[in-house]
Amino acid sequence: MATTYDIAKKQEEPKQDGNVPVVSVENLCKSFGHLKVLNGVSLRVNRGETLAVLGRSGTGKSVLLRLIIGLETPDSGSVRINGQNIAGLALDRLGAIRKKMGFLFQHAALYDSLTIQENVAFPLEHHRRDVSRSERADRVKQLLAEVGMEENLDKMPSDISGGMQKRVGLARALALEPEILLLDEPTAGLDPISSGEINELILKLQRERQMASIVVTHDLHSARRIADRLALLNEGDVVIEGSFEDLQHSDNGFVKEFLNQS
Amino acid sequence: MSELGFTEIADTDPPLSVQRPELIASVAVSAARLFNGFFEWFGSLAIFSWQVLRAGVTPPYEWRELIRQLDEVGSKSLPLVAIAGAAIGVVISLEARYSLTRFGARSMFPATLVYSVIQVMGPILTGLVVSGRVGAGMGAELASMEVTEQIDAIEASAINPYRLLAATRILACILMLPLLTLATDGCALLTGWLAQALVETLSFHQFISNGFNGATFNTFLPPTFKTAVYGLIIGLIACFEGMRTRGGAAGVGRAATNSVVLASLFLILADVVLVKFILVVFH
16 A cells, blocks of 8 residues: 555656656746735646747746746745656755756856856856866857857857847757756847847757747747747736637737737 | 924924834834844854855865865965055054063063964954955855846756855865965064064064964964854855845945955954953963
8 A cells, every 4th residue: 555655755756658748837826025926827848849938027937937947936836847846856956957957048147257168168067077178168169059159259248249148048058958948038138130040049959959948038929930839927827828829819808918019 | 484394393293292102113113123134134144054064065076166266265365465464564563662662571572573463463354354355256246146147047057056156165265264364474473573673683583483482383373273264254254145135236236345344243253252262272
């Protein structure tokens, strides 16, 4: 007879079933003081799939990504990565799961005291110590070439444009060959041409690497271009989830207003 | 006009007896907030210290970052503590000569200088100088990293920021403070002797042999190595204030100021306890 401990342990073990979503968020709630940001959000993303999370500014889109990678702790609900609940995990155990994830921050968050190639090499130097220095250097050059930044290896982050910083941030996010890619406003603050280039880059990476991706954005055009599914957040919850056509055919007032204003 | 103004105020304000309960309530709320904030700060510091300790003692160890921090805290502070030590050596020498001559105890000059520098001035001066340079630098650097999400990026890259950023910096401060203190002491003794040698014949050998006459390791080692505790205080407070910063550029400025002010304050308070401890245990 299974004990409570066995059942709890089984729940914690990652499931090996191929149908298990790579990222699964269930009834996620998060408040900051009296401000309720997320109120029971549930989402699932499978391997090779891109989900765009849309919504007005301040609706908790970025908080959702931070909860998924464990930078914030949920008040209730669960975040499962390959079936394993990450809530309450110690930093080092969480680290093992984070190695499977790449995160592009809204403002790229490049290390301002390191050059561009040092930024991309940073995760490799910490997690691929078994690989020789020359191999790591080759890998960094390859990653920067993938995002079109191979000409700027020795520049400092402050010497390049916002779009270029996002490219470098993307190269850094891909350094450990993640299964999951989390992108926080990848086109925010960029001109239309740079936005288009970033969108094409994300699409190309998706085709080549088949990662599970979650893109947080308020740019409907960008979301439509790169995502397989869209989820619209309002007042801390998912109003609608589906294809762009599903959103277009929705009778929900907020969805209509969001589409009309975008 | 002014009379009319006073009359108006007197008419609109409630009498003092009515105001008093509200005033007491407001003071009580402020005091409770202050009290709460005080204990919250210490509680957060304790949790932070535990996280740093746990991260610091478990592998993988960040040797490269530690060496970088040893250079940052040690080598780059050396010129500053050397100059400060040299200046204080001259000051103590001038003051000691004047006072000892007044009391007819000029022969005590070498011992007075050596004991004043090594037991009192060298350690506290080094602590305060390093607190100013390193504490402010670390606090501002980490705060800047925090507000620009660089610390989050480190964490998102599956690297423990307590291990990489805090443990290395704190350990570098602990290891470097005693060495910097030795440098301060050396410079202070050298310039103190020079200041004296300029006005009367006193060979360096004579100065040293008279100054250290009757001294044991217990006389000099504990005051020098107590600065490792200063290093702990400086590193811990700078990292704590830096890594919990909120609020953009203003937050960075606040973290730098708090790092220096709090580290200097706790350093002086710790000195009171450490001096008593050394006197009880080693003498």
